[in-house]
Amino acid sequence: MLDALVIGAGPAGLMAAEELAKAGRRVVICEGKSSPARKFLMAGKSGLNVTKAQALPAFIAAYQSPHMAPFLAEFGPEAVMDWCNQLGADVFTGSSGRVFPKAMKASPLVRAWMARLAGMGVELRSRWRWVGFDDGFAFDTPQGRTVLHPAVTVLALGGASWARLGSDAAWVPWLAEKGVRITPFQPANMGFHVDWSPHMAKVFGQAVKGAALCVDKRRERGEFIISSKGIEGGGIYAVSRDLRQGAALQLDLMPDVSVDEVAQRLSAMRSSETLVNRLRKLGLSAPALALVMEFGRALSPLQAVKALPIPLGPPRPMDEAISVAGGVSFASVTPDLELRALPKTFVCGEMLDWEAPTGGYLLTGCWASGRWAGRAAAAA
Numbered sequence: 001m002l003d004a005l006v007i008g009a010g011p012a013g014l015m016a017a018e019e020l021a022k023a024g025r026r027v028v029i030c031e032g033k034s035s036p037a038r039k040f041l042m043a044g045k046s047g048l049n050v051t052k053a054q055a056l057p058a059f060i061a062a063y064q065s066p067h068m069a070p071f072l073a074e075f076g077p078e079a080v081m082d083w084c085n086q087l088g089a090d091v092f093t094g095s096s097g098r099v100f101p102k103a104m105k106a107s108p109l110v111r112a113w114m115a116r117l118a119g120m121g122v123e124l125r126s127r128w129r130w131v132g133f134d135d136g137f138a139f140d141t142p143q144g145r146t147v148l149h150p151a152v153t154v155l156a157l158g159g160a161s162w163a164r165l166g167s168d169a170a171w172v173p174w175l176a177e178k179g180v181r182i183t184p185f186q187p188a189n190m191g192f193h194v195d196w197s198p199h200m201a202k203v204f205g206q207a208v209k210g211a212a213l214c215v216d217k218r219r220e221r222g223e224f225i226i227s228s229k230g231i232e233g234g235g236i237y238a239v240s241r242d243l244r245q246g247a248a249l250q251l252d253l254m255p256d257v258s259v260d261e262v263a264q265r266l267s268a269m270r271s272s273e274t275l276v277n278r279l280r281k282l283g284l285s286a287p288a289l290a291l292v293m294e295f296g297r298a299l300s301p302l303q304a305v306k307a308l309p310i311p312l313g314p315p316r317p318m319d320e321a322i323s324v325a326g327g328v329s330f331a332s333v334t335p336d337l338e339l340r341a342l343p344k345t346f347v348c349g350e351m352l353d354w355e356a357p358t359g360g361y362l363l364t365g366c367w368a369s370g371r372w373a374g375r376a377a378a379a380a
Helices: 011-022 038-046 056-061 066-074 077-087 107-119 172-177 198-203 234-238 240-244 259-267 275-282 286-295 301-306 361-379
Strands: 002-007 027-031 091-093 098-101 123-126 129-133 137-141 144-148 150-155 182-188 206-215 218-226 230-232 249-252 308-310 323-328 345-347
Touching: 002 011, 002 361, 011 027, 011 107, 011 150, 011 361, 038 107, 056 066, 066 361, 077 091, 077 098, 077 107, 077 361, 107 123, 150 361, 172 182, 182 240, 198 286, 206 234, 206 286, 218 234, 218 286, 230 234, 234 240, 259 275, 259 301, 275 286, 275 301, 286 301, 286 308, 301 308, 345 361
Parallel strands: 002 027, 002 150, 027 123, 150 345
Antiparallel strands: 091 098, 129 137, 137 144, 182 323, 206 218, 206 249, 218 230, 249 308
């Protein structure tokens, strides 16, 4: 009988494998793709953000899920930084509190991690795609169909975004048939469709920087991109949960200048000047100015600058989202992340029903839950 099986070689699965191997278990990782950590590597191309240097209570609160608290308390920002440094992927903290490897890429960390796992006796089987249950865990492999019967199993199969990199949620019906409760997936950290007029084409691909995004009583500073499809980027992602739930979006395009001061500047200008000229004199960038001309013509210049409504369409498709909400309900797992319907089978990572913003939270959540599941599986 196989001792310990991990299905999925993303951050959560690799962390679970490491904990199992540390405990002396003989570990096999089965990965459907040709190489491990595909989504992790893609996400890290523009700068790998591993965590955020933040007080633990505030860090945990960002997840809006009390179920994640125990995992994060055991493996929070400081533990993540120590783990990266011990792996040889030394990290630094940026001005925003975000923590990055000095190499700024995911690939050196993945190479070092895979080498360490190999040295611990962990076996990686690539192109082993899990295809469901058949009196065991059935796989399509380069050698044909194979069924494994492990003593313990950790599932780390990802969510439902970026299917081309392996997170395709094919596992949902197989677990549901076993009685596992699955909360339907929704996009998270995603852009939104906007029905632009033709004149906006000139600013497609440009960023609106330094704006405040106002959603209900929340006010988030951030940058976002105007694309042909709508708006996307970090500023939008920070409020995407509220927007997905139907909240309205307003922009303060001059958040560092008070309403009274903007009003004074506008009143000092000649009333005969065009709106475009007045907005340019205020210092609005070309993309910000385009937004005002798109949605603020019927408003006073003051309101258009300080409280510009942006009529959003639906979220962009789930497969474009950075992450997802939904997944295996915490009601279907024990506190050790063992599936109640499938004893000796544990789940972790984006498979679980939690949601977090970008900025290091997503990766830390995957690592922390993978570590927790791996330790529990090792003791099972």
